[in-house]
Amino acid sequence: MINLKDPGISSVFKKLLTGFTGLSLVGFLIAHLIGNLTLFAGPDVFNAYARFLHHFMHGMFIRVAEVGLLAFFVLHIWSALSVQYSKRKARPSQYEVNTYAGGPSKRSFHSMYMAISGLILLVFIIVHLIHFKYADHDAVGTMKLENGIEAVNVYKLVVSSFQGNFGYVLFYMLAMGVLCSHLMHGIWSAIQSVGLTRPSTIPFLHTAGMALAIALAVGFFLLPLLIFMMRGTFDPEAVPDYSSGHAALTSLTSFFPAA
Numbered sequence: 717m718i719n720l721k722d723p724g725i726s727s728v729f730k731k732l733l734t735g736f737t738g739l740s741l742v743g744f745l746i747a748h749l750i751g752n753l754t755l756f757a758g759p760d761v762f763n764a765y766a767r768f769l770h771h772f773m774h775g776m777f778i779r780v781a782e783v784g785l786l787a788f789f790v791l792h793i794w795s796a797l798s799v800q801y802s803k804r805k806a807r808p809s810q811y812e813v814n815t816y817a818g819g820p821s822k823r824s825f826h827s828m829y830m831a832i833s834g835l836i837l838l839v840f841i842i843v844h845l846i847h848f849k850y851a852d853h854d855a856v857g858t859m860k861l862e863n864g865i866e867a868v869n870v871y872k873l874v875v876s877s878f879q880g881n882f883g884y885v886l887f888y889m890l891a892m893g894v895l896c897s898h899l900m901h902g903i904w905s906a907i908q909s910v911g912l913t914r915p916s917t918i919p920f921l922h923t924a925g926m927a928l929a930i931a932l933a934v935g936f937f938l939l940p941l942l943i944f945m946m947r948g949t950f951d952p953e954a955v956p957d958y959s960s961g962h963a964a965l966t967s968l969t970s971f972f973p974a975a
């Protein structure tokens with residue numbers, strides 16, 4: 717029988733949990749970025765996508781996903797902080813100077829500041845949710861999709877938020893710098909923690925982890941900036957012209973009737 721109270725086993729378990737939940741949250745970020753890229757396709761496609769998420773499986777999918785996401789966030793923060801706390805407690809004295817170890821240990825600026833960057837990201841996520849998820853959706857109104865169904869105009873909410881205030885764009889850009897730092901160490905560390913590495917795959921997985929971290933951060937970094945700069949492309953008041961056939965994608969939503 718495995719004894720989770722054994723300090724050695726419990727620290728291995730917590731590392732595994734941090735890695736598993738971290739990689740799952742990266743999976744969410746990949747899906748979220750791909751979904752957000754539909755902003756480029758216009759209000760009809762983005763609003764149809766948002767509506768699809770909220771009504772898929774009669775709303776069950778989003779509810780289960782949200783509970784899972786919240787549980788993963790909480791477990792990730794708890795296990796990561798308690799691994800760090802146990803490490804500190806086990807050390808006879810604190811290091812005088814935090815230095816960059818480099819080389820194969822991959823200890824770096826990013827690993828030393830994981831807890832700080834993680835907590836900054838937590839603040840970012842709270843602000844983000846208040847602004848987008850728990851915003852007054854009645855204030856932005858609805859938009860008719862190609863199939864005649866009314867969808868909340870989340871496109872208008874996102875576009876007008878970034879176009880209305882460069883400070884908000886800057887806040888996102890700074891937060892995405894922090895996300896980059898967190899993921900550059902976190903993805904690689906999580907891959908190791910869940911035991912995906914073999915000596916022959918280390919260089920590839922390390923490079924792939926870094927590349928994914930940078931791609932995600934750059935993607936989320938560019939979106940607010942491009943929305944702010946490309947006002948011709950992103951118009952919060954845009955009304956799609958369905959007669960042109962441009963909005964064919966939204967007809968997909970007819971498979972998912974209004975709940």
Ligand code: HEM
Pocket residue numbers: 748752766778782785837841844845848849870874888895936937939940
């Ligand atoms: C340019 C960047 C981003 C944009 C435009 C964006 C947009 C949105 C929007 C519109 C929603 C609300 C969806 C709805 O309720 O219909 C949302 C939800 C959410 N976003 Fe973002 N997001 C961005 C970046 C991020 C980042 C970097 C993170 C995490 C580090 C994140 C985490 C979340 C979470 C956790 C939710 C709640 C998901 C749910 O409960 O359904 N977002 N985002």
